[in-house]
Every structure is written in structure tokens, then in C-alpha cells.
Amino acid sequence: MNKKGKLLIIDDNKSVLKSLQLFLKHHFKELVTCNNPNQIPGLMLQNEFDVILLDMNFSAGVNSGNEGLYWLKEIRKRSEHTVVVLFTAYGDVNVAVNSMKHGATDFILKPWDNKKLLATLVSGVELYRTRVELDESKQQRKLLENDLKQIVTKMIGESDAIRNVRKMIDKVAQTDANVLILGENGTGKEIVAREIHNKSKRQDKIFMSVDMGSLSESIFESELFGHIKGAFTDAKENRKGRFQAATGGSLFLDEIGNLSSTMQSKLLSVLQNRKVTPLGSNKEDNVDIRLISATNANLIDLVDEGLFREDLLYRINTVVIEMPPLRDRGKDILLLADYYLKKFVQKYGKQLMVLNEEVKALLLSYTWPGNIRELSHCMERAVILNDKKVLELNDFQLDNKSNTNSIGDKAISLEEAEKILIESSMRRNKGNISHVARELNIGRQTLYRKIEKYNLL
Structure with missing residues (x-):
């Protein structure tokens, strides 16, 4: 029986x-x-x-x-x-x-x-x-609706760098291997994650995206592992976490390098055991997810500095895919610019717009510190503010001078040059130490010492 x-x-x-x-x-x-x-x-x-x-x-x-x-x-x-x-x-x-x-x-x-x-x-x-099934379905639908509200585009480009990324995606997609996607902010790491899911044997199941950088320690467990009614003051009903909701599909953990040591330990335990315990419960739930993670941080440096667990790194990086910055993708810049122009022309009900040759030259020479995200915003702004068919140089506000590390011809000491470089990087990255350390290719602890030395706080 x-x-x-x-x-x-x-x-x-x-x-x-x-x-x-x-x-x-x-x-x-x-x-x-x-x-x-x-x-x-x-x-x-x-x-x-x-x-x-x-x-x-x-x-x-x-x-x-x-x-x-x-x-x-x-x-x-x-x-x-x-x-x-x-x-x-x-x-x-x-x-x-x-x-x-x-x-x-x-x-x-x-x-x-x-x-x-x-x-x-x-x-x-x-x-x-x-x-239970109806409630799970309702919660999963709500999570999916929130996920679909995010702007998602397709992988566009024909450069060698993007061709190599596509080859890696094709090789890894049909496996269940954990994938770590590296790259600067705005390079399209989530697009890679979705491509992996869409070409996998889990393609008919859910793709769940979680911005780890936005999770504080106070909501980390509840958001990822769920909670039961009464687990804390505002827990008015049982709620499944992202791991349970993504079971059978793919779970994308973006900005995984931002997790605290406590959050890293809890995540590692779940990845090792493939079980989660909702907050306030003593009952374990089995989870079956394909894990895809992403970060713009140098995790090797963070491990060396004791800021990221080495065992967690080995757990998430079975396969590593590096997304190239936009400045290294050549004429992909123009393909992407054309894609976004058409997209925003349709969105705002404008007439068809094209770029003149001077604008194309500017876009190709610009360093794109914000990568694809910056290009998208640039095209959107131009479409909103213009009604003409051909867009010209004065329709764009791009200044390559503000995006160079050049110190000029002035005779200065090595320490003065180092201070200027760090100040410049901190301005570009709006004080984000992880981003500055990555850009300058130094460890975070080293960067902290130099910031203190040059009184840059």
C-alpha cells in the first residue's frame, strides 16, 4: 500500500x-x-x-x-x-x-x-x-511576472569575442555543470545565463534570476530559502524561496561576489546538500536547480584577501565564461546601436532613425565604461529628444576625454600619478571599491591602504 x-x-x-x-x-x-x-x-x-x-x-x-x-x-x-x-x-x-x-x-x-x-x-x-500546489503555483507565477518585467535583450554581435562566448554556451548548455559568468557591469552577463538555460534540457522549466547585490543579511534566507508563517513579524503566510521556486529549472545568482561571509556559508551548505530549510521551519526541502552565477569582481583576489570562500568558488565555477567589455567588440557596437535605435523608435512611436557616419565613428572610438547598458541609455535618450530621421554628433553627449586614464605631459611623481589614477577610477565607479580594484587590477586590501595613504576617503 x-x-x-x-x-x-x-x-x-x-x-x-x-x-x-x-x-x-x-x-x-x-x-x-x-x-x-x-x-x-x-x-x-x-x-x-x-x-x-x-x-x-x-x-x-x-x-x-x-x-x-x-x-x-x-x-x-x-x-x-x-x-x-x-x-x-x-x-x-x-x-x-x-x-x-x-x-x-x-x-x-x-x-x-x-x-x-x-x-x-x-x-x-x-x-x-x-x-499547497495552488499556492506554489501562485508564488512561482508572481516571481516569474517580476522577472519578466526586467528588460531582457538577445545576444547580438559577430565579433570573435562573442563567437567564442557562443561556442562556450553551446558546449556547456546541455550539461548541468555550474557556470560562473565574469565581466564588467553592463556587458550582458544575464543574457548569457538565459542563453544557457534556453539551450539546456531545462528550457521548458523556470529561469529564476536573483540580484544578490540587493539582498541584505536580514532578508537573505527568507528570499532564497523561503519562510513559514510566523517565522518573523511580517511573515503572514508560508512563502517559498527562490531555490524552491526554481526547482526543475535554472537559478541565476547575479553579483555573487557581493555576499558577506555569513551569506556565503549558508549558500555553500545548500549547494552541497541540495536541500533548503525555510526560515522558522525544521523541515528540509529538496531542490533541483541548474546553478548559473555572475560577478564583475575578481573572485581570486577576494579569496586571497579572505573576502570570498575558496570552497564556494570551486562549487560555482565548474565552467567559467568571460563576457568581453563593449570596447573590445569592434563593430558589434554598431549592430547593438542599430538594435536599440529600432527598439526605442518602436517604443516611443517615432519615425525610423539612422546614424550618420560621424556618429558611427564616435561610437566605435568611445570607451563605453558602462558597456551595453550605457549604449542602450544613450540610444534611448537620443530617440526621446529627437524627431529627425538622421542622428548627428550633437545628438549625443559622449566625451572620450573623461573616459581615459591619460595623465598628460605634466612632469609628476609616480605617487602623484598613482593617486590621480585611483581618484579617476573612484569617480568612474562611483566609489565602488570592488569595481575600482578590478579596473586597476589590484587587491581590495591593497586599494584600501592606498586610499588611506592618499587620504582619498
Whole structure:
């Protein structure tokens, strides 16, 4: 017999509990009995029950059913999925019927009929599963809707650098190997991740994207691993985390280099065991995801500086794909510019626009510190502010002088030059130390010492 469901029976009559246990233990996967309703909160904290069979009266000489109604409400507060079946004597039928307005699903009369009791409880288990699946579907749909709101483009380009990226994608896509995508901000790392998913055997399942850089330690576990109702002040319902929601599909962890050591440890544990424990629960959920990570940080340097766990790095970088900066992609710049021009012309209802030759030359010579993201914004701004068919130099605000590390012909010391380079990089990267360290190809601790030395804070 394929036994299913976890059942809790609460009745103050130990003989009733014994009889029910002997009969029902052959039909359910797990069976817990209890003769004291005050134990309900503790039992529900430790277990997730499919069905609870609840007696209506517990105190001697009391048959109002108020005790059962009280505990019914307490159960509903703690679990919106658990099915509650009331256990009542003939005289309590009206009370039992009224209790169904407060969330009870059915009631069983004492003395009970074994066949009807079993049928009611088995139906309760199926109802519980349906409730859980509907809730999971709703949560997954909500996450997907949020994900689809993000702007996603396709991989455009014919440069050797992009051809090599495509070859790597084709090689790794059909495997379940963990992939680490490296590259500067705005180079299109998420596009690579989506391409890997779309060419994989998981392509019909969910692609879930998580910006790790936006997660604080206080919400990290809840967001990634989920939580149960009551786990913290605002936890008003059970919520699946990104790992559970992405099961069967691909999970993309962007900016993974920004995680604190505590967050790294928790993530490593899940990746090793392929199990997550929702916040506030002691029940583990199995997860089956294809992991794709991305960062603009130099993780090797972070490992050397003790800022990133070496064992986590080895766990996520089975295959490494490097996304080239836009400045190294040659005429791909013009292909991308044309793509974004057409996209924004359509979006804003403008006439078809083209670039004149001077603009094309400017775009090819510009260093694009913000990469594809900057190019997209540049094209969007030009479309919004213009109504003419041919766009010219004065329609764009690009200044290559502000994007060079050139110090000029002035005679200065090596220390003065180093200070200028660091100041310039900090301005470009808006004070982001990880980005500055990567750009200057030095370790973060070394950079901190130089910032202090030159009083640049």
C-alpha cells in the first residue's frame, strides 16, 4: 500500500486515540496522536501536518464545542494549508456545521464508521496537496511576472569575442555543470545565463534570476530559502524561496561576489546538500536547480584577501565564461546601436532613425565604461529628444576625454600619478571599491591602504 499524508489526531480520550491509531497507521505515512490540545502549537512548530482530526470538547462535562472552535482558529493561524476535520458527538452537529465557517473542512460523528472516516481523511490529504500546489503555483507565477518585467535583450554581435562566448554556451548548455559568468557591469552577463538555460534540457522549466547585490543579511534566507508563517513579524503566510521556486529549472545568482561571509556559508551548505530549510521551519526541502552565477569582481583576489570562500568558488565555477567589455567588440557596437535605435523608435512611436557616419565613428572610438547598458541609455535618450530621421554628433553627449586614464605631459611623481589614477577610477565607479580594484587590477586590501595613504576617503 502506498501510504500518503501526515495526520495529527487530538482527543482527550486515550481509548479513542488507541483505536484510531491501530486502524489508521496502516493507511497514512505518518500518524501523531495527542490527548492535550495545549500541545498543538508545539507540534505544529515541529511538523507540517496534512490533516488534523480535532475533538470538539476536552474538559469534563463541557459539550459547547467552544474549545474545539478555539483550537480550530489557532490551527488556522499557524497553517492556511492544513485541513481540519472535526470529531464530534451527535449533540454537537450544529456546532460542527457552524465551525466550518471558521475553516473546518468536514466533521466525523462519534461513534464513527471506519470506512467513512478513512474516506474523509484521505480526501483531506488530497485537498491539502491541492492547496499547497495552488499556492506554489501562485508564488512561482508572481516571481516569474517580476522577472519578466526586467528588460531582457538577445545576444547580438559577430565579433570573435562573442563567437567564442557562443561556442562556450553551446558546449556547456546541455550539461548541468555550474557556470560562473565574469565581466564588467553592463556587458550582458544575464543574457548569457538565459542563453544557457534556453539551450539546456531545462528550457521548458523556470529561469529564476536573483540580484544578490540587493539582498541584505536580514532578508537573505527568507528570499532564497523561503519562510513559514510566523517565522518573523511580517511573515503572514508560508512563502517559498527562490531555490524552491526554481526547482526543475535554472537559478541565476547575479553579483555573487557581493555576499558577506555569513551569506556565503549558508549558500555553500545548500549547494552541497541540495536541500533548503525555510526560515522558522525544521523541515528540509529538496531542490533541483541548474546553478548559473555572475560577478564583475575578481573572485581570486577576494579569496586571497579572505573576502570570498575558496570552497564556494570551486562549487560555482565548474565552467567559467568571460563576457568581453563593449570596447573590445569592434563593430558589434554598431549592430547593438542599430538594435536599440529600432527598439526605442518602436517604443516611443517615432519615425525610423539612422546614424550618420560621424556618429558611427564616435561610437566605435568611445570607451563605453558602462558597456551595453550605457549604449542602450544613450540610444534611448537620443530617440526621446529627437524627431529627425538622421542622428548627428550633437545628438549625443559622449566625451572620450573623461573616459581615459591619460595623465598628460605634466612632469609628476609616480605617487602623484598613482593617486590621480585611483581618484579617476573612484569617480568612474562611483566609489565602488570592488569595481575600482578590478579596473586597476589590484587587491581590495591593497586599494584600501592606498586610499588611506592618499587620504582619498
